[in-house]
Amino acid sequence: MLGRLACFLGIGTGWFLEMKKEYIKDILKRKNKDVVLYGWIKSKRVSKEIVFLDVVDSSGQMQAVVDKKNVSSWNLANQIAPESSVLIKGVLKRGKNNLEVGVKTIQLVGDAKLNLSPRPRQDFDIFGSSYADYVLKNRHLFLRNPKLQAVLKFKHKFLINLHKWFTEREFLFLDAPVLTELLLYDDDSAFKLDYSDKISGKQEVFLSQCNTFQLEAAIHSFEKVYNMTPSFRAEHSKSSRHLREYWHLKVEIAWANLDDLIKIAGEMLYAVAKNTVEECGNELEVLGVKVDLDKLKPPYKQITYDEALKIIHSKGNKMKWGKSFGVEEEMILTKEFGENFLFIRGIPCSAEGFPFSRDKSNIKITRTCDLIAPEGFGELLGTAEKITDKKELLERMKEKGKTTPEQMKRYQWYVDLRDYGIIPHGGIGMGIERVVRYLLKIPHVRDTISFPRLYGRYPNP
Amino acid sequence: MLGRLACFLGIGTGWFLEMKKEYIKDILKRKNKDVVLYGWIKSKRVSKEIVFLDVVDSSGQMQAVVDKKNVSSWNLANQIAPESSVLIKGVLKRGKNNLEVGVKTIQLVGDAKLNLSPRPRQDFDIFGSSYADYVLKNRHLFLRNPKLQAVLKFKHKFLINLHKWFTEREFLFLDAPVLTELLLYDDDSAFKLDYSDKISGKQEVFLSQCNTFQLEAAIHSFEKVYNMTPSFRAEHSKSSRHLREYWHLKVEIAWANLDDLIKIAGEMLYAVAKNTVEECGNELEVLGVKVDLDKLKPPYKQITYDEALKIIHSKGNKMKWGKSFGVEEEMILTKEFGENFLFIRGIPCSAEGFPFSRDKSNIKITRTCDLIAPEGFGELLGTAEKITDKKELLERMKEKGKTTPEQMKRYQWYVDLRDYGIIPHGGIGMGIERVVRYLLKIPHVRDTISFPRLYGRYPNP
Numbered sequence: 001m002l003g004r005l006a007c008f009l010g011i012g013t014g015w016f017l018e019m020k021k022e023y024i025k026d027i028l029k030r031k032n033k034d035v036v037l038y039g040w041i042k043s044k045r046v047s048k049e050i051v052f053l054d055v056v057d058s059s060g061q062m063q064a065v066v067d068k069k070n071v072s073s074w075n076l077a078n079q080i081a082p083e084s085s086v087l088i089k090g091v092l093k094r095g096k097n098n099l100e101v102g103v104k105t106i107q108l109v110g111d112a113k114l115n116l117s118p119r120p121r122q123d124f125d126i127f128g129s130s131y132a133d134y135v136l137k138n139r140h141l142f143l144r145n146p147k148l149q150a151v152l153k154f155k156h157k158f159l160i161n162l163h164k165w166f167t168e169r170e171f172l173f174l175d176a177p178v179l180t181e182l183l184l185y186d187d188d189s190a191f192k193l194d195y196s197d198k199i200s201g202k203q204e205v206f207l208s209q210c211n212t213f214q215l216e217a218a219i220h221s222f223e224k225v226y227n228m229t230p231s232f233r234a235e236h237s238k239s240s241r242h243l244r245e246y247w248h249l250k251v252e253i254a255w256a257n258l259d260d261l262i263k264i265a266g267e268m269l270y271a272v273a274k275n276t277v278e279e280c281g282n283e284l285e286v287l288g289v290k291v292d293l294d295k296l297k298p299p300y301k302q303i304t305y306d307e308a309l310k311i312i313h314s315k316g317n318k319m320k321w322g323k324s325f326g327v328e329e330e331m332i333l334t335k336e337f338g339e340n341f342l343f344i345r346g347i348p349c350s351a352e353g354f355p356f357s358r359d360k361s362n363i364k365i366t367r368t369c370d371l372i373a374p375e376g377f378g379e380l381l382g383t384a385e386k387i388t389d390k391k392e393l394l395e396r397m398k399e400k401g402k403t404t405p406e407q408m409k410r411y412q413w414y415v416d417l418r419d420y421g422i423i424p425h426g427g428i429g430m431g432i433e434r435v436v437r438y439l440l441k442i443p444h445v446r447d448t449i450s451f452p453r454l455y456g457r458y459p460n461p
Numbered sequence: 462m463l464g465r466l467a468c469f470l471g472i473g474t475g476w477f478l479e480m481k482k483e484y485i486k487d488i489l490k491r492k493n494k495d496v497v498l499y500g501w502i503k504s505k506r507v508s509k510e511i512v513f514l515d516v517v518d519s520s521g522q523m524q525a526v527v528d529k530k531n532v533s534s535w536n537l538a539n540q541i542a543p544e545s546s547v548l549i550k551g552v553l554k555r556g557k558n559n560l561e562v563g564v565k566t567i568q569l570v571g572d573a574k575l576n577l578s579p580r581p582r583q584d585f586d587i588f589g590s591s592y593a594d595y596v597l598k599n600r601h602l603f604l605r606n607p608k609l610q611a612v613l614k615f616k617h618k619f620l621i622n623l624h625k626w627f628t629e630r631e632f633l634f635l636d637a638p639v640l641t642e643l644l645l646y647d648d649d650s651a652f653k654l655d656y657s658d659k660i661s662g663k664q665e666v667f668l669s670q671c672n673t674f675q676l677e678a679a680i681h682s683f684e685k686v687y688n689m690t691p692s693f694r695a696e697h698s699k700s701s702r703h704l705r706e707y708w709h710l711k712v713e714i715a716w717a718n719l720d721d722l723i724k725i726a727g728e729m730l731y732a733v734a735k736n737t738v739e740e741c742g743n744e745l746e747v748l749g750v751k752v753d754l755d756k757l758k759p760p761y762k763q764i765t766y767d768e769a770l771k772i773i774h775s776k777g778n779k780m781k782w783g784k785s786f787g788v789e790e791e792m793i794l795t796k797e798f799g800e801n802f803l804f805i806r807g808i809p810c811s812a813e814g815f816p817f818s819r820d821k822s823n824i825k826i827t828r829t830c831d832l833i834a835p836e837g838f839g840e841l842l843g844t845a846e847k848i849t850d851k852k853e854l855l856e857r858m859k860e861k862g863k864t865t866p867e868q869m870k871r872y873q874w875y876v877d878l879r880d881y882g883i884i885p886h887g888g889i890g891m892g893i894e895r896v897v898r899y900l901l902k903i904p905h906v907r908d909t910i911s912f913p914r915l916y917g918r919y920p921n922p
Binding site for chain 1: 602880884
């Protein structure tokens with residue numbers, strides 16, 4: 001759009017200026033001083049004598065005012081396309097409402113030649129489904145949107161606060177692998193790799209669905225371990241809460257039973273959400289969201305799977321015993337229990353992964369408890385005691401169809417852990433994006449991750 | 462080994478005791494009190510009247526003393542296999558050298574039925590090549606080894622200190638994906654996925670070699686971003702410093718040039734290493750390692766690639782201009798410069814990824830600088846200015862053979878960033894395991910990760 005000026009600063013010939021030292025939020029704290037401002041043009045207004053530029057950077061926004069007497073700068077400001085990057089030098093002064101910068105010189109750094117409408121930094125309903133295709137296709141540009149920016153800043157703080165919470169309690173962050181032979185669910189529901197090795201040949205390699213296997217091995221050394229990395233699900237499901245690649249918190253604790261895990265999960269979720277909400281006032285304001293921390297306070301109500309099913313049946317739903325609750329069933333339950341979190345305990349073996357212990361008083365159900373968020377946001381985390389008895393583990397593997405010699409070989413080392421000083425233990429698994437989505441009330445989970453990989457969408461950066 | 466006692470505590474019937482509250486290091490801080498001790502038998506000595514058990518947990522080791530008068534406990538202690546897990550109740554008392562626990566009752570929690578020699582917690586040269594096959598095959602058990610434990614604890618602190626360093630400086634942790642269409646190097650050097658989608662069909666999906674692409678998109682919103690996740694290399698190379706899956710720090714900074722990046726990289730590496738070393742006195746003691754922080758202090762010596770090549774040639778090595786330095790060449794250089802870090806600047810275009818800027822004064826070399834550690838530990842990190850000019854980018858892609866319409870389509874959005882307010886920017890990439898290996902002087906990089914995936918080894922958990 002501004003081709004003839006595009007090389008004004010000499011971009012493409014090396015960056016020879018000083019690195020950016022001050023951000024807009026720093027500049028706005030000072031007064032009456034020379035300003036060096038690097039940023040992007042969000043929008044502009046042109047009057048006869050003056051061009052008003054709204055300049056943004058990662059920290060904020062301020063107005064730059066270009067007077068017609070300043071001929072060359074005025075000409076550039078008059079023609080510049082929104083989203084172009086600029087270097088402005090000028091003087092800080094008090095404007096009508098806020099501090100603004102009176103422009104002495106303006107240099108074009110990078111021209112915006114693409115024509116997008118709406119533009120990333122414009123105010124529009126970026127979470128609305130009518131813009132979904134457009135925004136996903138241009139995700140690399142729409143990261144600049146203030147709302148998406150606020151979500152990702154919040155998520156960053158949430159991740160860091162998780163690290164803090166676990167590290168302060170002497171959990172070890174285990175560097176568990178993405179590439180694995182061990183799957184929590186069926187081989188068909190995992191992404192398989194084209195993995196070859198000239199020396200050892202073809203190998204069965206998948207992308208991790210859950211790193212419980214590696215974490216369970218590690219507790220015999222570290223007792224309390226956690227991991228946060230991407231996990232992968234190859235299911236063919238199109239929903240507002242499924243990503244094919246998502247950030248997965250996994251925790252494994254030695255000498256802990258189901259009640260211990262439920263308590264720890266609640267305390268962790270509340271503390272980390274509280275710290276993040278308190279640190280992210282600006283981001284919540286941008287998103288127009290208020291988080292009621294009182295509703296997040298544990299302990300959360302607990303009912304059994306059987307009790308939950310009774311409620312669901314009483315509303316006319318005919319779900320069969322043994323299945324997982326879907327969106328419809330969870331909606332019924334959360335309507336019943338209002339705006340509160342709900343723990344559902346004792347999920348049937350048929351609906352849970354094979355490493356989870358059976359309940360000795362009813363071996364058709366597991367020693368598990370899943371946390372359901374209100375308002376249809378669905379399951380946020382799950383807790384489970386793990387099997388310590390080798391015979392039980394082999395039976396559960398058989399139930400889940402993990403019976404071929406090849407499969408047995410893949411899981412052999414995990415089975416062997418039971419023969420080498422095994423201890424009672426259990427774990428917590430949490431979907432980071434689901435929690436962020438719930439806290440910020442984002443319609444679709446795709447908008448809680450920078451580059452979402454969704455079933456049925458192409459291409460995905 | 463202790464079959465008839467294996468169900469003593471009732472393992473496999475649910476864990477009904479209280480969760481572990483005190484660790485050995487806590488117990489050793491107290492005196493004259495009742496002790497409840499959960500742990501593993503590291504070793505035992507049996508005399509006529511007494512069994513001495515060395516009990517360990519994640520925090521330390523203490524001796525438990527079982528008197529023959531305590532008949533049932535003595536019988537169990539006499540027969541128990543090392544690595545079995547136990548619950549001991551007793552009284553803390555002063556032993557010959559240290560505090561020890563006089564056993565009142567001992568319960569077997571998990572029997573050790575496997576027979577390993579050497580055992581994980583025994584003292585042997587776990588980093589020695591003669592044990593490599595044995596240790597890798599039993600990796601799930603050898604995580605219990607005190608030296609491996611110390612490495613992983615050090616690595617955890619190192620990762621957390623990286624997060625702290627970047628977060629304190631207002632970098633955003635970007636949740637960049639593992640699954641991507643964009644590769645830094647050739648398609649052949651990446652792992653390809655069997656990725657299908659019933660709606661949008663087959664897709665070209667790889668495991669990320671470097672998430673510079675996504676981070677570069679994000680700086681137009683956040684200006685300073687970083688990521689730490691596993692990265693993947695499918696090269697068929699067997700060396701002591703290559704993992705097929707490794708932890709990769711990536712940093713991308715707006716408005717920064719090569720000298721800025723070199724400065725930031727040095728400051729970051731020194732600060733994070735210093736904090737980690739200071740926090741990990743115990744771990745360094747276990748490993749018998751001293752880290753000389755003075756040697757790590759930036760700024761580091763800088764020479765050009767051409768100067769480096771001159772030195773290499775002067776030692777009789779005939780490496781051709783344009784190639785990357787290998788182990789042999791790096792050894793020559795580090796011998797020349799002693800025990801100091803060395804930055805090599807201006808790597809030829811032929812040896813670097815296509816997104817890295819050419820040097821305008823010599824377009825055959827790039828605006829990059831790589832940090833080489835002494836003593837053959839090789840490259841730890843690299844810094845690079847990125848291309849802002851679209852024409853230059855397309856030329857570099859062509860040089861690297863990224864020319865088919867399919868490939869052009871995959872990289873299109875990355876190219877388009879140049880047309881939408883592009884800014885000068887550059888990045889840092891660092892191999893976490895390589896730095897940990899260097900700091901702790903570990904012979905092979907495989908021992909700086911819990912479950913290493915190595916070329917030519919099978920199976921890999």
